[in-house]
Structure formats: C-alpha cells, structure tokens
Amino acid sequence: MGWTEERVAELKKLWAEGHSASQIAKRLGSVTRNAVIGKVHRLGLSGRATPSRPVKRPPRLARPKPQQLPRQASAPAARGANALAVRPEPAHTHITEAQANIEPQRLPNGDMVTVLTVKDSMCKWPIGDPADANFGFCGHTSAEGSPYCAEHARVAFQPAKKRERRAREFDYIQRLAG
Secondary structure, three states: OOOOHHHHHHHHHHHHHOOOHHHHHHHHOOOOHHHHHHHHHHHOOOOOOOOOOOOOOOOOOOOOOOOOOOOOOOHHHHHOOOOOOOOOOOHHHHHOHHHHHOOOOEOOOOOEEOOOOOOOOEOOOEEOOOOOOOOEEOOOEOOOOOOOOHHHHHHHOOOHHHHHHHHHHHHHHHHHHO
C-alpha cells in the first residue's frame, strides 16, 4: 500500500494530535508502526501535541540522606535538667570500636599502608577519611580467606541480630537528639 495524499494528510493530522506511531498505523490500516515513523521522519514532522496517553511514572523519591548529627546534642538540655545527656555520633562511627583497639600497622618507613602499598596478605580495613592525606589501611596480617584481620572481621561480619540491634540503638540516639 502506498502513501496517497489522503493517507499523508490523515497521518499529519493524527501526528499533530499526539497519537503514537502504533495508534496511527492501526487507524490507517495496512501500514506498520515503522512505516509511520519513517514517513514522519521523511516529512520532517516534529512539533507534536502532548502524547495521546501521558506516561504515568511514579515520582522519584529522593533517598533520605543520613543526617550528620552535631557532636553535642542540645535537645536534652532543652527538655530539662533531668534529661539524659547523650552525645550522638555519626552513623558510620559505631564500627570504630575495633579501630580504637588496633593500632594500624606501619610500613618500615613509618608511613600508613596505602592503596599502592597494600598486599593481599594485609588487612584492608580503611582507617580515616579517604579524602584525607593521612588515609590508609589497617595493614595487619589478614585472616585466612578474609580481606580483614581477625579483629576487623569480627566487626565487618556481624550476625544479623547484632546489626539490627545496633541500628535500633542508633535510631534511638537520633530521636533523643531531636
């Protein structure tokens, strides 16, 4: 079936109304969606009305960013003198208990183990802020089959119940901080 003047006029009208290529192909009959798209392209049709059925996409919800809590919470003081004074820590610091107990292994020249000097047999537990010049890794001998030393492996691979309890404790501290 060829493109007659009547069919081209109908195509232009339907396209301007915002119909999809599939809908236009069905209305015209004996023509495929791809044929409609090709003809629209060759005719140079562009400015369309709004699509025949607007795309209903669920709104993208932004992920809540973890709040950095102040070092000293002023909320307990505002509640009264009898309120417990809790000093909340940022979310990532609950695992630093093991870091405090282990002094990082230093290289013979006294430098921290870095990404360039870490070996397969060394603990790869990060120490410090990666953006800081003093950032490094634990460097102690790693446990068999683990990227971490025994002390850091205990922290990294916690049973699910312990992780859940720590999350609940942190949420409680956040609520206290207001």
